[in-house]
Amino acid sequence: MSRITQTVMSKTKEVASSCHQEFSSDGTKHGTLTSPHYPLAYPPNTHCHYEFFGRGKERIRLLFQDFFLYKSSDGSLSCTNVDSLQAFVNVDGRLENVATFCGVDLPKPIMSNGPKLMLEFRGTHSSRHSRGFKISYSFVENFGITTGRQLKEFPCAFVYNSSEAHNGTFASPNSPGPYPRDTECSYFFHGGQTEKVHLHFTHFDVEGVLPCEAVSASDYVEFSNYMTEDNRYGRYCGQMKEFHVESERNFFKVTFRSNDRLDGTGFKAMYQFLEATDEYQAPIFDKASKSLRLFVELVLLSVIATHLHRQLYH
Known part of the structure; x- marks a missing residue:
């Protein structure tokens, strides 16, 4: 084989193994992206x-459907x-x-901090099992928040009215994936005249250290009985176990703020509008799930104990 032929084949192989794609929200608001030759193995090298280009308030959100490198x-x-x-x-x-x-672990969703995002894929090796990835992309303005009613006059705000639902859930942007950087979202809870708001956080992972101030470059969640700040509650950040927060009146505001540095997986919470004189009671399904987990743990311990007993005495 001549050197010229080898050079041509080498360049052809290089071109076949390289790629560049651009996605604009002007063309479509959602679509699918795959690695070269998917679902077959991507070539070596x-x-x-x-590259993704949105407009205005749009964020790019990526949902991974398959991932095998x-x-x-x-x-x-x-x-x-x-x-x-x-x-x-x-x-x-x-x-x-x-x-x-x-x-081969399927990544959680990711979201951009603005209207631009870039992915870089390097596949040096390959095998017949390395099928690459399949990703659904979308240009969104709702920050991946699917509950409540979005208020378009705010950069990121959602309202929850007891007249529409007495209980439900809410979460940080892009949940269950890491929240986007440099983002502020507000959640407004409006109860009836004689109601209060009870929040039960079931997951909380917000990058930062107490007291969650700017000097420590902390992201945070804060609460207020008013549209303005309310020093009664302080800021929450870090990794926390389940906890509860309750309003003193029929209005409650939750503010989430992230900076342009590190990030976490955010929070998940349940809300419930109660009469001001009522005490909070965990939902029946929540109690049942805890009881079921306890039952399963006891059964597993019993099985392990029986197995050890047989090994020791037989």
């Missing part, structure tokens, strides 16, 4: 860039020097990496 069997958890997919957002005019994925 693949290097792809995927080549990774050696050395047991390492690091994504360094292995096939990987990285996500970048624009922070003060520069691209900053916000997530790196490798291996």
Whole structure:
């Protein structure tokens, strides 16, 4: 084989293993993105860039449907020097990496901090099992928050009225994935004249350290009985177990604020409008699920104890 033929074949292979795609909300608000040759194995030495361009308040949200990249069997958890997919957002005019994925675990959803997002895929290795990835993308303005009624006059705000629902759930932007950076969202709860608002947080992971001030570059959640700040409650951040917060009147505001640095998986919570004189009672399904978990744990302990007894005495 001549050197010219080898050079042409090498260049052809290089072109076939490289790619660049752009997605604009002017064309479509949602679609699907896949790695080269998906669901077949992507070729070795693949290097792809995927760029997303939204408009105005739009954020890009990515939902992973399938993810299987080549990774050696050395047991390492690091994504360094292995096939990987990285996500970048624009922070003060520069691209900053916000997530790196490798291996076969399905990533949680990710969301941009503004109308731009870039993905970079590097597939150095390959095997017949390395089918790559399949991702659903969408340009959204609701921050991935699917409950409440969005108030368009605010950058990110949702209202919950007891006249529409006496109980329900709400969550941080992009839940259950990490919340986007540099984002502020407000949740307004309006009860009847004789009602109060009870919140039960079942998951809480907001990057920061107490007392969650700017000096520690902390993200935070804060509560208020008024539209303005309310020093009665203080700020909440860090990783916390389940906790409850209750209003003193028929209005309650929850504010979530993230900066442009680290992030967490945010929060999930249940809300309930109660009569001012009533005490909060956990929903029946919540009690049942805890009882079921306790029952399963007791059964497992019994099985383990029986197994150990047989090993010792037989």
